[in-house]
Amino acid sequence: xxxxxxSSELVAIFAMQGFAGLSLFSIFxxxxxxxxxIFGQMGVINxxxxxxxxxxxxxxxxxxxxxxxxxxxLYGAYFIVAMMVAFLAAGALGAFVEWALIRRLYHRPLDTxxxxxxxxxxxxxxxxxxxxxxxxxxxxxxxxxxxxAITDMIEVPINGLFVMILTxxxxxxxxxxxxxxxxxxxxxxxxxNRPMAGAVGINTERxxxxxxxxxxxxxxxxxxxxxxxxxxxPTSGQLYIVDTFLVVVFGGAAxxxxxxxxxxxxxxxxxxxxxxxxxxxxxxxxLLVVVGILMLRPQGLFSLKIRR
Amino acid sequence: xxxxxxxxxxxxDLINYGLLALLLLVVLPLTLDIFRLNLVGKYLSYAFAAIGxxxxxxxxxxxxxxxxxxxxxxxxxxxxxxKLEASSPEATAIQSTPGIPDFMDWNQLTALPWFWEPFNSxxxxxxxxxxxxxxxxxxxxTAMFKRRxxxxxxxxxxxxxxxxxxxxIIGQQGYxxxxxxxxxxxxxxxxxxxxxxxxxxxxxxxxxxLFLCLLMAHLVLKSKLGRLLVAIRDRxxxxxxxxxxxxxxxxxxxxxxxxxSAIGGAMFTLQVGFxxxxxxxxxxxxxxxxFCALGGRLSxxxxxxxxxxxxxxxxxxxxxxxxxxLFAMGALFIGVVLAFPNGLAGLYTLLVDKFKQRxxxxxxxxxxxxxxxxxxxxxxxxxxxxxxxxx
Amino acid sequence: MSLSHNNPQDFVxxxxxxxxxxxxxxxxxxxxxYVDEGEIRVIIGPNGAGKTTVLDLICGxxxxxxxxxxxxxxELTKMxxxxxxxxxxxxxxxxxxxxxxxxxxxxxxxSFPRGHSVxxxxxxxxxxxxxxxxxxxxxxxxxxxxxxQRADLLSHGQKQWLEIGMLLIQxxxxxxxxxxxxxxxxxxxKKTAELLNRITQDRSVLVIEHDMQFVEDIAHRVTVLHxxxxxxxxxxxxxxxxxxxxxxxxxx
Numbered sequence: 001x002x003x004x005x006x007s008s009e010l011v012a013i014f015a016m017q018g019f020a021g022l023s024l025f026s027i028f029x030x031x032x033x034x035x036x037x038i039f040g041q042m043g044v045i046n047x048x049x050x051x052x053x054x055x056x057x058x059x060x061x062x063x064x065x066x067x068x069x070x071x072x073x074l075y076g077a078y079f080i081v082a083m084m085v086a087f088l089a090a091g092a093l094g095a096f097v098e099w100a101l102i103r104r105l106y107h108r109p110l111d112t113x114x115x116x117x118x119x120x121x122x123x124x125x126x127x128x129x130x131x132x133x134x135x136x137x138x139x140x141x142x143x144x145x146x147x148x149a150i151t152d153m154i155e156v157p158i159n160g161l162f163v164m165i166l167t168x169x170x171x172x173x174x175x176x177x178x179x180x181x182x183x184x185x186x187x188x189x190x191x192x193n194r195p196m197a198g199a200v201g202i203n204t205e206r207x208x209x210x211x212x213x214x215x216x217x218x219x220x221x222x223x224x225x226x227x228x229x230x231x232x233x234p235t236s237g238q239l240y241i242v243d244t245f246l247v248v249v250f251g252g253a254a255x256x257x258x259x260x261x262x263x264x265x266x267x268x269x270x271x272x273x274x275x276x277x278x279x280x281x282x283x284x285x286x287l288l289v290v291v292g293i294l295m296l297r298p299q300g301l302f303s304l305k306i307r308r
Numbered sequence: 309x310x311x312x313x314x315x316x317x318x319x320x321d322l323i324n325y326g327l328l329a330l331l332l333l334v335v336l337p338l339t340l341d342i343f344r345l346n347l348v349g350k351y352l353s354y355a356f357a358a359i360g361x362x363x364x365x366x367x368x369x370x371x372x373x374x375x376x377x378x379x380x381x382x383x384x385x386x387x388x389x390x391k392l393e394a395s396s397p398e399a400t401a402i403q404s405t406p407g408i409p410d411f412m413d414w415n416q417l418t419a420l421p422w423f424w425e426p427f428n429s430x431x432x433x434x435x436x437x438x439x440x441x442x443x444x445x446x447x448x449x450t451a452m453f454k455r456r457x458x459x460x461x462x463x464x465x466x467x468x469x470x471x472x473x474x475x476x477i478i479g480q481q482g483y484x485x486x487x488x489x490x491x492x493x494x495x496x497x498x499x500x501x502x503x504x505x506x507x508x509x510x511x512x513x514x515x516x517x518l519f520l521c522l523l524m525a526h527l528v529l530k531s532k533l534g535r536l537l538v539a540i541r542d543r544x545x546x547x548x549x550x551x552x553x554x555x556x557x558x559x560x561x562x563x564x565x566x567x568x569s570a571i572g573g574a575m576f577t578l579q580v581g582f583x584x585x586x587x588x589x590x591x592x593x594x595x596x597x598x599f600c601a602l603g604g605r606l607s608x609x610x611x612x613x614x615x616x617x618x619x620x621x622x623x624x625x626x627x628x629x630x631x632x633x634l635f636a637m638g639a640l641f642i643g644v645v646l647a648f649p650n651g652l653a654g655l656y657t658l659l660v661d662k663f664k665q666r667x668x669x670x671x672x673x674x675x676x677x678x679x680x681x682x683x684x685x686x687x688x689x690x691x692x693x694x695x696x697x698x699x
Numbered sequence: 700m701s702l703s704h705n706n707p708q709d710f711v712x713x714x715x716x717x718x719x720x721x722x723x724x725x726x727x728x729x730x731x732x733y734v735d736e737g738e739i740r741v742i743i744g745p746n747g748a749g750k751t752t753v754l755d756l757i758c759g760x761x762x763x764x765x766x767x768x769x770x771x772x773x774e775l776t777k778m779x780x781x782x783x784x785x786x787x788x789x790x791x792x793x794x795x796x797x798x799x800x801x802x803x804x805x806x807x808x809x810s811f812p813r814g815h816s817v818x819x820x821x822x823x824x825x826x827x828x829x830x831x832x833x834x835x836x837x838x839x840x841x842x843x844x845x846x847x848q849r850a851d852l853l854s855h856g857q858k859q860w861l862e863i864g865m866l867l868i869q870x871x872x873x874x875x876x877x878x879x880x881x882x883x884x885x886x887x888x889k890k891t892a893e894l895l896n897r898i899t900q901d902r903s904v905l906v907i908e909h910d911m912q913f914v915e916d917i918a919h920r921v922t923v924l925h926x927x928x929x930x931x932x933x934x935x936x937x938x939x940x941x942x943x944x945x946x947x948x949x950x951x
Contacts, residue, residue: 045460104646109460110371111645114601117594118641125634242471242590245464280479287472291465295451298461532814532823535805539798546796549758550810550865551784560817 013275021271022160023229026167027053028263030222031240032247033174036259038215039248041178041191042208044102045113048120049244050237052216055093055123056086056223057232058131064138076141083166083224090220095213102212103205120238127234135233144228163225170221175256177214187211246290252300262300266290316530320660324609325522332515342504349511349579351619352518354379356572358599358611359525360565365597366605367534368561369541370458374466375569375596377473378441380588382570384484385440387583388424389433390493390501410492415482424483430497437574438567445566446559453555453562467590474589489584493577502581514575518612521568525608528564537561569596598637601644604653613652710769711736711873711903712757717766719756726752728927730766734873739904741914743938744924745947750907751793753924754875757905758790759783770873781815789871793878793907795858799851803842803861806850807833810865832868839897840864841890856887860894867898874898875905880913892916923947 005013031053038046046052063082067075097119105112144162147155178184189197190207198204223232230236243266251262266286273282294300336348357375365371397407405418412420426432448469452462477484485491493501500506528534539547540554548554577583586592595618603614618640625633648654712734719727727749734740742750755761757768759780768775775783798806811832814823837843840860845853850861859879866874879895880888888910895904895917908914914921914935921938923931931941938944 039460043460045463101642101646108645110365110369110463111649113371113373113460113463114594114597115642115645118638118645120638121634121641122638125631125638128634129631238590242468246468249461249464278479280475284472284476284479287468287475291468291472294461294465295448295455298452298455298457528821531821532809533817533820535801535809536820538800539809542798542800543796545760546792546798546862546865547809548780549760549784549790551781551812551815551869553779553781553815556817557820 014272016155017272017275018268019156019160021267022164023157023225024271025264025267026160026163026225027222027229027240028244028247028267029167029171029260030218030225031244032251032259032263033171033256034215034218034222035244035248036251036256037174037178037218038212040255041187042106042211043109043191044106044212045109045116046212046215047113047116047241048097048123049216049219050239050241051120051123051127052090052094052219052237053223053226053240054127054232054234054237055090056220057226057236058127058136058223059086059089059220060224060227061131061136061138061232076143079141079144079224083221086220086224087217088220090223091213091217094216095209097216098209098212103208106208124234124238131234133234135231135236137231138227140228159228163228167225170218171256171260174214174218178256183207183210243287246287246294249294250290250300255300258300316527321526325519328609328612329519332518333512337508337511342507345511346507346579347623348616349507349514350576351616352514352612353572353576353579354596354599354619355518355612355615356521356575357565357569357596358603358615359521359608360568361597361600362603362605362608362611363525363528363537364561364565365600366607367529367537367541368558369537370558370562371463371597372466372562372565373463373590373593373597374470375565376470376588376590376593377466378445378566378569379573379576379592379596380473380477380583380585381441381444382437382573383577383583383587384490384573385427385433385436385570386574386577387490387493388427389430390496390577391490392420392424392428393496394492394494409485409490411485411488411490412482417482421483437570441566441570442563445563449559449562450555453558456555458558467593470588470590470593474585477585477588485584487585489582489586491582491584493581496578501578507579510575510579514579517571517575521571522608522612525564525568528561529608533557533560595637598641598644602640602651604651604656606650607653610651610653610656617652709736710734711738711771712905713767713769714753714757715767715769717753717756717763717768719752719761719764726927727756730924730927730929732922732929732932734903734905736903737901739899739906739917739919740922741906741908741918741920742922742924743908743914744930747926748924749927750924751877752927754790754877754905754907757783757875758788760790784869784871785815787872789866789869789874791859791862791866791874791876791879793881795855795862797850797858797861797865800849802847802849803837803853804833804846806861807836807864807868810868812869836864836868839867840894856883856891859883859887860891863894863898871902873903873905877907878909879906880908880910888913 031049034052035046035049038044038049060079060082063085064075064078067078067081097116101115101119102112105115140159144159147157148161149155178187186197186202186207189200189202190204194204197207226232226236247263247266248259250266251258251260269289270282270286273285276282277285332348332352337345340348357379360378361372361375391409395407395409400406400408400410400413403410403413405413408417408420427436448466452458452465457465477489478487480486495501501510529537536547536552536557540557544554573583573587576587596615599615599618600611601614602618603610603612618637621636622633625636644651650657710733714733715731717727717730718725730749730753732740742753744750752761756763757770757775759775759778759782763776766776770783770786770788773786775786775788778786798809801809808825808829811829813829814820834843834846837846840863842853842857842861842864845857850858853861859882863876863879876895880891883891892913895906899917906917918935920933921935922929923938923941923944925947930947931938931944933941
């Protein structure tokens with residue numbers, strides 16, 4: 001499949017597809033960070049994670065409309081505000097779901113999976129009832145449009161660059177929060193020994209709720225980023241859930257760096273292959289390789305050792 | 309001493325199977341027209357998969373979110389045979405390449421792909437329905453269970469495989485019929501399967517197959533292997549240190565469930581007349597889990613009722629209030645998990661036990677010989693196996 | 700009491716140079732000890748000394764990093780858990796590990812040494828031999844009247860007995876018990892000591908126990924572990940007067 005192209009063309013193709021894959025990479029990372037926190041730290045499988053992302057996307061859509069009609073002069077700034085709104089909305093819904101549903105199921109991980117699937121169906125129908133079945137899109141503010149030309153053949157879209165920088169900042173923030181802050185220590189204490197953590201004065205319920213809400217909030221931010229590469233519909237989130245789970249598992253569930261590395265590998269592989277194969281075959285091949293590797297190396301590619 | 313013998317069918321079992329047979333073989337055929345009866349037949353084809361999930365998930369604790377894969381393998385195998393029969397050179401004379409299925413012709417294929425060739429033979433097709441799915445399940449399960457991967461990981465991997473298979477089928481239109489699937493299936497060995505009489509025959513054949521599968525599942529559960537599955541679900545380590553190679557039992561039950569699912573898929577194709585990727589992917593696979601959960605994850609008969617009820621509700625509701633259906637389905641998932649982990653079968657067992665207790669109290673003491681008492685105890689011990697989740 | 704005069708073949712269990720490390724932490728470090736046929740050996744040591752890990756290593760639950768474990772001259776470190784069981788090693792866990800959802804009878808039946816393959820389990824028949832054996836064991840472990848009781852309704856002590864019963868029905872040549880009397884009442888403790896004395900007559904036993912009175916009642920010899928290493932070994936009197944042991948137990 002490479003034979004038709006000259007070597008300089010190939011370099012350009014790989015670079016272009018690589019940068020085009022950056023947006024996908026950012027969404028994977030943000031989605032997977034949220035899942036990795038919830039799954040890796042709490043052992044809970046959230047099948048409605050994609051719907052939390054879509055909530056963020058709809059919030060971005062709403063914010064852009066509010067800015068457009070009420071303060072068009074400030075339209076350039078809407079995206080920043082939208083991300084905060086998305087984070088807060090998805091986080092608040094997450095906290096509510098944890099209170100109403102998840103906390104009753106901590107000792108039944110497989111049942112959580114089913115219950116959150118039910119939640120995802122309900123959310124999808126809510127979106128359909130509120131926003132309609134048609135997909136909606138947002139227009140980007142001017143400063144995010146356009147691209148930077150690196151060579152005359154390679155151009156990098158600004159929005160992709162922006163989202164990626166943002167993603168890395170959030171990832172760094174999460175890393176700090178989970179591994180360097182006092183709060184992260186509490187989360188890990190609760191995970192390792194719930195009764196003992198409770199006994200030494202950690203409010204385990206509050207830690208659980210905040211962790212779950214944080215994971216969902218990050219998914220909301222992923223939704224904001226999502227509006228840059230695609231239009232938003234009620235079921236758009238479902239398409240991402242399998243990929244994201246694979247990213248998390250592939251990266252080794254408990255390691256944040258692993259998650260980022262695996263998101264990078266999978267998104268780049270998919271994006272690059274898409275140029276040479278049809279989109280569906282690129283996806284099939286990527287997922288097949290990932291599943292194949294996971295069957296041979298269930299602990300994930302990037303984690304060294306698991307103790308069970 | 310009566311209690312020591314593990315007799316295969318207790319009286320309560322026989323009553324339950326009898327009631328199901330009465331419903332499926334007498335009540336429904338007499339009260340429904342052939343269109344509705346055919347729908348019931350379609351619902352029942354999902355029940356095969358749900359029965360498999362009872363064994364695999366309810367008893368073995370292995371949640372598979374990929375039963376649609378095996379349903380699809382069985383369904384597509386059947387559909388490929390029927391499609392080839394419908395694509396004789398005479399019937400497809402107007403195509404640019406006569407003698408190959410119409411969708412291949414539309415996609416500029418000029419010859420039948422090699423993997424379609426064997427499906428000219430009914431014998432091969434039946435073997436494929438019965439054994440390809442378990443074989444595939446064997447490969448997946450061996451890779452996972454021999455490495456001691458289970459639980460949530462297994463669920464995610466099976467789901468991913470279901471997703472991959474759907475994308476693959478949709479992407480490879482020329483070989484698979486793409487998103488429309490394999491349609492326009494007419495005859496089986498020259499017999500028109502779309503006629504009303506054929507639909508009656510296929511319905512009763514489907515019910516017979518269902519009872520055959522129920523019987524097999526029943527025998528597996530009543531053997532020591534059934535009790536081992538419960539033991540593995542609750543205390544995998546203890547089973548290992550009682551000298552069992554745990555992974556072999558998990559592999560067996562997963563393959564068995566795959567076979568049941570594939571038979572269901574074949575029955576679906578026969579009765580509905582097409583097979584498509586929408587029956588293979590993530591959504592149908594997880595819906596099969598809810599059929600099983602609603603019926604009661606520990607009851608193979610419950611799984612049949614679960615499949616019937618959820619699908620009947622789906623048809624009724626999506627005709628009348630399409631926008632409410634997803635809410636209802638979502639609520640069902642959450643409600644069953646939170647409130648009734650043992651599903652309808654759990655409620656039924658409770659009712660039966662209550663009824664028996666009341667009868668035991670009201671009947672004269674002279675009637676209370678030791679035999680019914682012993683039987684009561686047996687029923688308790690078999691129905692008392694609770695889901696792992698209840699603690 | 701030198702042990703080196705024996706050939707490895709004479710021991711039921713010969714552990715040599717056993718080491719296991721978890722992420723660099725050596726839970727068991729270059730440990731060697733030998734158990735004679737018919738001996739009751741008790742392993743004692745402070746918390747975190749690696750006692751349970753040693754049992755885990757012998758029964759295959761944890762894989763050794765280095766060293767060898769020979770059971771009647773068969774190397775166990777290369778074998779899988781179920782193969783080790785079939786070789787004749789039985790293991791009781793610290794917390795009673797039984798099948799709560801099954802009856803006492805079914806618990807014992809599953810441990811009966813027949814029908815351990817998939818096909819064997821499908822075709823297993825509950826014949827007179829099985830029933831007799833289960834009944835006999837149930838009597839031994841004081842649970843005759845509760846055969847058809849679901850196991851989760853048993854008391855803590857009864858659960859411990861049931862697990863011991865599940866091991867007995869396997870008839871292992873080496874029985875390993877992890878704190879068999881922990882959490883038992885005084886009466887249950889006495890009954891358990893009786894039970895152990897009866898069942899240990901024709902097999903070797905490796906016991907982890909904290910209760911010194913109980914150790915005195917049953918032990919032939921005692922092995923003291925400290926920080927994954929062998930600290931002292933011999934009769935209980937000898938070990939008790941070993942200054943190293945005194946220091947570990949009293950010195951902090």
